[in-house]
Amino acid sequence: MSSKADVAVGDRFMKVGSYRTPAWTVARISCANVNLPHAYLEREGVVGDRITVAVPALADSTLYRKLPAAPN
Numbered sequence: 001m002s003s004k005a006d007v008a009v010g011d012r013f014m015k016v017g018s019y020r021t022p023a024w025t026v027a028r029i030s031c032a033n034v035n036l037p038h039a040y041l042e043r044e045g046v047v048g049d050r051i052t053v054a055v056p057a058l059a060d061s062t063l064y065r066k067l068p069a070a071p072n
C-alpha cells in the first residue's frame with residue numbers, strides 16, 4: 001500500500017506505455033479524502049494543462065514512472 005510520503009510536491013512523473021508522453025510535475029496534494037489522497041499535476045511546458053491522479057496510482061510502477069528532478 002502506498003502512502004502520501006511516496007509522492008511529494010515537485011516530483012515529476014511520466015505515464016508508462018505511452019509513446020512520447022509528456023512529463024507532469026506534482027503541484028499540490030489533497031488529503032480531503034483521507035483514504036485516497038490525490039495529486040494535482042501540471043504538464044511541463046504547457047501553461048494551464050493539469051490532471052488529477054490518485055496518489056497510489058502515481059506510486060504504481062505499472063501506471064507511472066517517477067522521473068529525476070528537473071535540471072535547474
